[in-house]
Amino acid sequence: MPASEYLRQSALAALGLAAKAGAGPARGAGVILRECAPRAQLCLRGGPGADFEKAVEGVLGVRPPLESGMSARNGDRTLLWLGPDEWLAVLPDERSEEVLSRLRDALAPLHVAVVDVSHSRAVVELSGAHARSVLQKGCHLDLHPSRFRAGSVAQSKFARCHVLLHQTDDAPAYDLYIQRSFARYLWSWLEDAAAEFGVTVEV
Numbered sequence: 001m002p003a004s005e006y007l008r009q010s011a012l013a014a015l016g017l018a019a020k021a022g023a024g025p026a027r028g029a030g031v032i033l034r035e036c037a038p039r040a041q042l043c044l045r046g047g048p049g050a051d052f053e054k055a056v057e058g059v060l061g062v063r064p065p066l067e068s069g070m071s072a073r074n075g076d077r078t079l080l081w082l083g084p085d086e087w088l089a090v091l092p093d094e095r096s097e098e099v100l101s102r103l104r105d106a107l108a109p110l111h112v113a114v115v116d117v118s119h120s121r122a123v124v125e126l127s128g129a130h131a132r133s134v135l136q137k138g139c140h141l142d143l144h145p146s147r148f149r150a151g152s153v154a155q156s157k158f159a160r161c162h163v164l165l166h167q168t169d170d171a172p173a174y175d176l177y178i179q180r181s182f183a184r185y186l187w188s189w190l191e192d193a194a195a196e197f198g199v200t201v202e203v
Contacts, residue, residue: 010035011122011183020201030130030197033190036123036175040096042089042103043082046112055106059099060089071151071166080153080166088164088177093118121164122183126190127173130197135165135174137193145170159189 012035046052048066057063062079064087065072071080080088091099096118103114126134132143138159142148150170156163163186164177178186191199 008038008119011180012187015184015187017201018203021203028198029128029200031126031128031134031190031194031199032131032202033187033194033199034125034127034202035187036125038093039118039123040089040091040093040099040116041118041121041177042091042096042100043115043117044079044087044089044103044112045085045115046107046110047085052107052110052112055110056087056089056103059102059106060091062089069153071153073151078166080164082153082155082164088117120179121177122180124176124178124183124187124190125168125173126176127171128197128200130194131172131174133197134190134194138189139163139165141165145172159186159193161186 017035044056044064048064053064056079060074060077060079062072062074062077064079065081067081069081071078077089077091080090082088089099096116100114100116107114135143139156141154141156148154148167150167152167154165156165158165158176161178161182166175166177167173168175176186
């Protein structure tokens with residue numbers, strides 16, 4: 001086992017989430033909170049352009065989305081639009097080194113940057129009938145289903161910290177990408193904000 005894997009610790013380890021799991025109102029809970037397993041997160045800067053898009057799609061099997069605030073997905077690989085020339089590739093953690101190497105090789109002829117930022121963020125999943133209501137307590141984004149839907153992506157100040165928000169389905173369910181140093185604060189904030197709806201913690 002690589003040393004980096006052996007030494008890795010969840011940003012939320014001190015909160016004892018395993019003990020909390022199942023302690024809340026599993027039936028009828030309006031909000032479900034879950035810390036997501038580690039994911040490879042690769043920041044891509046470059047393009048857009050046919051050569052860039054073709055090279056990325058050739059490695060990831062996903063064409064970079066060009067529409068502002070949207071994502072594209074193929075199986076377990078997702079590309080999140082962060083800006084006109086920036087995307088975040090999210091994929092299974094165990095594939096990070098292989099995919100990073102292949103991306104750098106494929107994009108070598110172009111003026112681009114590919115950076116592994118996997119260890120910089122924790123990811124929390126928020127779902128349930130009242131998930132949207134909880135989010136609206138902490139940010140000013142318009143999250144109405146007519147404006148923000150499955151596949152939508154936004155970066156915003158949320159509960160006084162910066163969050164990358166990705167709606168993964170219309171249930172609704174959301175992934176919140178948060179800097180590791182703010183992860184415990186964000187989790188505690190979400191638990192408190194969701195208390196009125198009933199909260200279940202899953203691991």
